[in-house]
Amino acid sequence: MKGICVLGSTGSIGVSTLDVAGRHPDRYRVVALTANHNIDRLFEQCQRFRPPYAVMIDEPPAAELRRRLRDAGIETEVLSGVRALEAVCVLPEVDSVMAAIVGAAGLLPTLAAARAGKTVLLANKEALVMSGPLFMSAVRESGADLLPIDSEHNAIFQCMPANYHAGRTAPEVRRILLTASGGPFLRKGLGELHDVTPAEAVAHPNWVMGRKISVDSATMMNKGLELIEACLLFNAPPELVQVVIHPQSVIHSMVDYVDGTVLAQMGNPDMRIPIAHAMAWPERFDSGAEPLDLFAVKRLDFEAPDFQRFPCLQRAYDAVRAGGTMPAILNAANELAVASFLDGGIRFTDIPDVISHCMMSVPVGRADSIETVLEADRSARETAGAYIRKL
Numbered sequence: 033m034k035g036i037c038v039l040g041s042t043g044s045i046g047v048s049t050l051d052v053a054g055r056h057p058d059r060y061r062v063v064a065l066t067a068n069h070n071i072d073r074l075f076e077q078c079q080r081f082r083p084p085y086a087v088m089i090d091e092p093p094a095a096e097l098r099r100r101l102r103d104a105g106i107e108t109e110v111l112s113g114v115r116a117l118e119a120v121c122v123l124p125e126v127d128s129v130m131a132a133i134v135g136a137a138g139l140l141p142t143l144a145a146a147r148a149g150k151t152v153l154l155a156n157k158e159a160l161v162m163s164g165p166l167f168m169s170a171v172r173e174s175g176a177d178l179l180p181i182d183s184e185h186n187a188i189f190q191c192m193p194a195n196y197h198a199g200r201t202a203p204e205v206r207r208i209l210l211t212a213s214g215g216p217f218l219r220k221g222l223g224e225l226h227d228v229t230p231a232e233a234v235a236h237p238n239w240v241m242g243r244k245i246s247v248d249s250a251t252m253m254n255k256g257l258e259l260i261e262a263c264l265l266f267n268a269p270p271e272l273v274q275v276v277i278h279p280q281s282v283i284h285s286m287v288d289y290v291d292g293t294v295l296a297q298m299g300n301p302d303m304r305i306p307i308a309h310a311m312a313w314p315e316r317f318d319s320g321a322e323p324l325d326l327f328a329v330k331r332l333d334f335e336a337p338d339f340q341r342f343p344c345l346q347r348a349y350d351a352v353r354a355g356g357t358m359p360a361i362l363n364a365a366n367e368l369a370v371a372s373f374l375d376g377g378i379r380f381t382d383i384p385d386v387i388s389h390c391m392m393s394v395p396v397g398r399a400d401s402i403e404t405v406l407e408a409d410r411s412a413r414e415t416a417g418a419y420i421r422k423l
């Protein structure tokens with residue numbers, strides 16, 4: 033029996049994780065659940081899974097949850113504050129931490145889990161993109177198992193040589209083929225892009241996800257972040273990672289070996305598949321996903337990405353090549369730009385401009401401590417905010 037802490041349990045990945053955990057009560061015990069604002073959903077989750085701990089970021093909703101749980105006779109202890117996220121990750125009864133908070137807010141608890149040697153189930157790609165080599169060395173030093181949840185990285189991991197562990201070099205791998213659906217605007221006229229609305233941008237053709245990652249998929253910054261994520265997880269230079277547009281999202285990524293063998297992982301676009309893979313690893317168990325119906329899929333298409341249509345993808349290649357704190361700057365600028373777009377503050381086509389501006393004007397340094405990474409994040413947010421106010 034393993035104890036699991038789910039960071040961001042009320043989000044899209046968090047809910048799918050609990051769906052999988054609920055199918056395997058003999059294998060997983062839920063020790064802690066955490067959420068930002070959603071009291072109703074966290075209450076329901078506590079009612080169902082009876083975790084010893086729950087965390088909400090602010091005290092007023094935490095107090096409200098505490099009251100509701102007490103009235104329902106549920107003994108979950110409710111904590112509040114960002115430090116409580118770290119505290120629940122490192123509890124001795126926690127074996128695995130699902131890192132499913134969105135954005136930079138997930139960095140410190142995810143890093144705490146890695147440092148404590150927990151099995152880290154990593155969905156929160158922004159945490160890895162920001163802290164890069166620091167995060168990977170924390171994993172190496174503590175001996176933690178790091179299992180990718182992002183469907184592409186989970187697919188690559190499954191196609192890697194037997195007994196592969198994240199962060200190692202695989203000399204027999206010639207290329208990593210990172211697939212991308214192309215998002216909702218793959219075929220939209222270039223001239224129409226600056227009028228698209230947040231509702232159109234979050235309507236992903238194949239996946240149902242949180243709002244931030246859905247906008248990232250529409251700009252293809254999601255693939256940019258995933259490129260950086262792949263370089264770190266698989267210890268590969270960016271030249272080794274090729275982005276391939278595959279609109280059906282049936283192949284979730286591929287690995288090309290020196291002998292010419294290409295291994296692909298396929299499945300329905302259902303995040304419970306990579307989640308169940310990582311939770312059962314190195315074994316397998318039921319995820320609840322429907323079997324893949326190839327006759328319904330019929331065909332698999334591939335094309336090269338258009339960097340003019342998707343300038344964010346180019347910025348990510350630039351950031352990974354620049355190294356140091358540049359990926360953290362790219363990520364922070366993107367988070368702010370996406371939030372502003374979702375609030376109606378800027379246009380869709382302003383997002384890459386905000387990012388380019390920050391990459392050109394925020395000083396880049398070595399990412400040699402978590403403090404320097406957090407400072408780059410803070411400084412990029414400040415610069416992005418000032419730029420957005422002038423747009």
Ligand code: NAD
Pocket residue numbers: 039040041042043044045046066067068069070089131132133134135137155156157158181182183239240241242243244245303
């Ligand atoms: P979501 O918006 O649905 O959920 C985010 C979760 O994080 C919620 O539980 C929320 O309460 C919590 N949260 C948000 N801000 C917080 C803060 N400041 N402090 C503490 N908690 C906070 O997002 P999602 O789609 O589930 O994505 C989560 C992560 O997984 C992201 O990093 C995303 O890139 C990654 N991911 C998601 C998918 C997917 O299919 N949804 C696929 C691959 C990777």
Ligand code: MG
Pocket residue numbers: 182183184258
């Ligand atoms: Mg992905």
